[in-house]
Amino acid sequence: MPDFTADLASADDETIREALRHSEVPALLPALAAALRDPSLVPEHLQPNPADILDPNGGLDPVALAEARQLGFAALCRLRDEGLEAAVAPTADELRPLLGYVAAGAPVDHYVELLREELALGEDLRAPSWSLADLAPDRTFRVAVIGAGMSGLLAAHRLRQAGLDVVVVEKNDDVGGTWFENTYPGCRVDVANLFYSYSFAQRADWPDHFSPQGVLLDYFRGIADDLGLRALIRFGTEVTAVELEDTTMAWTLQLSGPDGREEALVVDAVVSAVGQLNRPNLPDIPGLERFTGPAFHSARWDHDVELAGKRVAVIGTGASAAQFIPPVAEQAAELTIFQRTPAWFLPTPDYHDAVSEPVAWLMREVPGYANWFRFWVFWRNVEGFLGAATVDPDWAGDPASVGELNELVRVMLVDYLETELGDAPDLMATAVPDYPPFAKRFIRDNGIWARTLKRDDVHLVTDRIEAIEPDGVRTADGTVHEADVIIYGTGFKASDFLTPMKVVGRGGVDLHERWGGDARAHVGITLPGFPNLFLLYGPNTNIVANGSITYFSECEVHYIGEVLRYLVATGARSAEPTTEAHDAWNARIDAGNAERAWGVSTVNSWYRNATGRTAQNWPFSLLEYWEVTRSFDPADHLIH
Numbered sequence: 235m236p237d238f239t240a241d242l243a244s245a246d247d248e249t250i251r252e253a254l255r256h257s258e259v260p261a262l263l264p265a266l267a268a269a270l271r272d273p274s275l276v277p278e279h280l281q282p283n284p285a286d287i288l289d290p291n292g293g294l295d296p297v298a299l300a301e302a303r304q305l306g307f308a309a310l311c312r313l314r315d316e317g318l319e320a321a322v323a324p325t326a327d328e329l330r331p332l333l334g335y336v337a338a339g340a341p342v343d344h345y346v347e348l349l350r351e352e353l354a355l356g357e358d359l360r361a362p363s364w365s366l367a368d369l370a371p372d373r374t375f376r377v378a379v380i381g382a383g384m385s386g387l388l389a390a391h392r393l394r395q396a397g398l399d400v401v402v403v404e405k406n407d408d409v410g411g412t413w414f415e416n417t418y419p420g421c422r423v424d425v426a427n428l429f430y431s432y433s434f435a436q437r438a439d440w441p442d443h444f445s446p447q448g449v450l451l452d453y454f455r456g457i458a459d460d461l462g463l464r465a466l467i468r469f470g471t472e473v474t475a476v477e478l479e480d481t482t483m484a485w486t487l488q489l490s491g492p493d494g495r496e497e498a499l500v501v502d503a504v505v506s507a508v509g510q511l512n513r514p515n516l517p518d519i520p521g522l523e524r525f526t527g528p529a530f531h532s533a534r535w536d537h538d539v540e541l542a543g544k545r546v547a548v549i550g551t552g553a554s555a556a557q558f559i560p561p562v563a564e565q566a567a568e569l570t571i572f573q574r575t576p577a578w579f580l581p582t583p584d585y586h587d588a589v590s591e592p593v594a595w596l597m598r599e600v601p602g603y604a605n606w607f608r609f610w611v612f613w614r615n616v617e618g619f620l621g622a623a624t625v626d627p628d629w630a631g632d633p634a635s636v637g638e639l640n641e642l643v644r645v646m647l648v649d650y651l652e653t654e655l656g657d658a659p660d661l662m663a664t665a666v667p668d669y670p671p672f673a674k675r676f677i678r679d680n681g682i683w684a685r686t687l688k689r690d691d692v693h694l695v696t697d698r699i700e701a702i703e704p705d706g707v708r709t710a711d712g713t714v715h716e717a718d719v720i721i722y723g724t725g726f727k728a729s730d731f732l733t734p735m736k737v738v739g740r741g742g743v744d745l746h747e748r749w750g751g752d753a754r755a756h757v758g759i760t761l762p763g764f765p766n767l768f769l770l771y772g773p774n775t776n777i778v779a780n781g782s783i784t785y786f787s788e789c790e791v792h793y794i795g796e797v798l799r800y801l802v803a804t805g806a807r808s809a810e811p812t813t814e815a816h817d818a819w820n821a822r823i824d825a826g827n828a829e830r831a832w833g834v835s836t837v838n839s840w841y842r843n844a845t846g847r848t849a850q851n852w853p854f855s856l857l858e859y860w861e862v863t864r865s866f867d868p869a870d871h872l873i874h
C-alpha cells in the first residue's frame with residue numbers, strides 16, 4: 235500500500251511509483267532536471283506538444299509517458315537514496331534547455347527571464363531591483379494605494395520593497411476584495427488555483443484544484459499578515475475623491491473614515507486598485523423597491539435570510555449565479571431561475587474536487603514540481619485558447635461561431651450540453667447559446683448545472699422580466715412568479731472604472747467626463763493628463779481565455795515600479811503618457827479586440843461598455859503583456 239503521509243526520504247518505491255502515475259510529465263521532468271542539475275532528464279523524444287491544449291500531458295502517448303515516469307522514478311530514487319540536496323535558484327543557462335522542453339518551438343532566449351520570474355525558485359525576481367535609498371537618499375516619496383484586494387496588497391508590498399512610503403486605503407474592514415465580499419455559497423476560483431496566486435507566494439498545498447472563497451480569503455489574509463502589510467492599511471475608509479494640484483503635482487485624496495470623518499491625504503502618486511468587479515450591478519427593472527420580502531445581490535449575501543423552505547427567485551445565470559444556484563436549490567422549497575442568455579459551460583470534471591493524495595504528495599515532496607506545474611498550466615494557456623477565440627473574416631460556417639477553431643469548440647460544447655440535457659428536451663431547447671464561445675465568460679461545470687435544472691423544485695424561466703411585484707417577479711407573458719426571497723446574480727458595474735470616486739487631473743479635467751463611459755488607458759495603467767495616477771486591473775486588462783488576473787497585476791505593478799524608478803533616478807516629479815502614445819495603444823487594442831469573438835459578438839455581456847466597445851478585455855497573449863510592461867519608455871511620456 236502506498237503511504238502518502240511519508241516524506242520523500244522515507245517513501246517506499248511503491249509510494250513513489252503510484253504518485254508518479256498521477257504526475258503531469260511536462261511539469262515532472264523539468265522539475266527533476268532542475269533539482270538535479272541534469273538536463274538529460276528532459277530528452278527531446280519525450281517533449282510535450284504545448285499546442286495540444288486539452289491534454290495535461292501534452293499529447294505524449296502511453297509508451298512515452300511510461301518511459302518519462304520511469305526516468306522520474308529513477309531521479310526521485312537518486313534524491314532519496316543519495317540524500318542529495320535539490321538545487322535551488324537555477325541560472326538562466328540551466329533553465330534554457332528546460333524551457334525549450336516545456337515550450338517547444340518558443341523563442342526560448344526571449345522567455346527564459348519570464349520563466350525564472352514565474353517559477354520563483356528560491357528567489358523573488360520580481361522584487362524591485364532598485365530602492366529609493368540607493369537612488370535618491372534625501373528624497374521622500376509617498377504613494378497611496380486605493381484598495382487592499384489582490385492587486386492593492388501586491389502594489390503595497392512591491393512599492394514598500396522599493397523603500398517608498400506607502401499608505402493603503404480600504405473601504406472594507408479586511409483585506410481580500412473580491413474574496414472578502416463574495417461570501418455566497420459555492421463561490422470559488424475558476425482558474426487553476428496554482429496559477430491564481432502570487433509568483434512570490436506560491437503554495438504547493440492548495441486543498442482543491444479550484445479552491446473555495448474561504449481558502450482564497452485566508453491566502454490573502456496570510457499574505458497581509460506575513461508581509462506585515464496590515465500596518466500600512468487604513469481599513470473602513472473610502473476614498474471619495476482624488477485631485478491633482480497642478481503647481482506641486484501632488485495628489486490629494488479625500489477620505490471618508492469609519493466614523494464618517496472626512497480627511498485629506500496628500501501624496502506623490504496614486505495607485506488605484508479598486509477592482510473591475512467590485513461595485514454590484516442591480517438590474518434596471520421597474521418595481522425593484524416594491525418587493526416586500528428580502529432581496530439581495532450575490533456580492534452582498536444576506537446570511538441572516540433563511541432560505542430553507544422558501545420560494546426563492548434568482549435573477550441572472552452568469553458566473554456567480556451558476557455557482558450559488560446549486561447550493562440554493564438544495565435548501566429552497568422552490569427555486570425559480572430567470573435566464574436572459576444561456577452560458578457556454580466548460581466541462582471540468584474536477585471542478586469541485588479536492589487535490590488527490592498522490593498529487594498532493596507530488597506537490598509536497600518533489601522539489602519544484604508545484605512551481606513547474608504552475609508554469610505548465612500557464613504555458614498551455616498562453617496562446618492555446620486565444621486561437622479558438624479568433625475571428626476569421628472569411629468564415630462562412632455556422633453564424634454562431636467566428637472561425638474554424640471556434641466552431642470546433644462550439645460543437646464540442648453543444649455535445650456536452652447534449653450529454654447533460656439530452657434527456658430533458660424542454661431544458662435543452664433553452665440551453666444552447668446562439669453566440670460564439672468566448673463572447674461571454676465560460677462557466678465551469680462538472681455536471682451540477684444540469685442536475686440542478688432537472689430537479690422538480692427548480693424552474694427555469696426564459697421569458698423577459700417586465701417588473702418586480704410586491705410578491706414576486708412578473709414576466710412579459712403576464713405571469714407573476716411568486717417568491718419569498720429574490721437574489722440578484724446580475725454581476726458588477728465592470729465598465730464604470732473607478733466609480734463612484736471623483737478623479738480630477740491636470741487643468742481640472744474630470745476623468746469620468748473625459749471618459750464619457752468609455753474608459754481607456756495607456757498599457758491599461760496610465761492616463762494623459764493624470765500624471766502619477768496608476769490603475770491596476772484597469773481598462774483592457776481583463777483576460778478571457780487564457781489566464782489569471784494575478785499574473786496581470788504582477789506585470790502592471792512591475793511597470794509602475796519602472797516608472798517610479800525613472801522618476802526617482804532622474805529627480806523628476808511625475809510622468810504621464812502622451813495623448814499620441816495613449817491613442818496609438820488604444821487603436822491597437824481595439825483592432826485586437828475586433829479580431830476576437832467577444833469583440834464582434836453583440837450578445838449582452840460585461841465585456842463591453844454602453845458604447846459597445848470592449849473596454850475590459852486584453853485581446854492578445856499573456857506573453858505580450860509581460861513584454862510591454864517590462865520597461866518604461868520616457869519618449870512616450872511627458873515628464874514633469
Ligand SMILES: Cc1cc2nc3c(=O)[nH]c(=O)nc-3n(C[C@H](O)[C@H](O)[C@H](O)COP(=O)(O)OP(=O)(O)OC[C@H]3O[C@@H](n4cnc5c(N)ncnc54)[C@H](O)[C@@H]3O)c2cc1C
Nearest residue numbers: 381383384385405411412423424425472473508509782783
Ligand atoms: C465572484 C468572482 C469570482 C472571480 N473569479 C476569478 C477567477 O477565478 N480568476 C481570476 O483571475 N479572476 C477572478 N475574478 C476577478 C477578481 O476580481 C480578480 O481576480 C481579483 O480579485 C481582483 O483583485 P483586485 O484587487 O484588483 O480587485 P478587488 O478584489 O475587487 O479589490 C478591490 C478593493 O478595493 C476596495 N475599494 C474599491 N473602491 C474603493 C474606494 N473608493 N476606497 C477604498 N477602497 C476601495 C474594495 O473594497 C476592494 O477591497 C473573480 C471575481 C469575482 C467577483
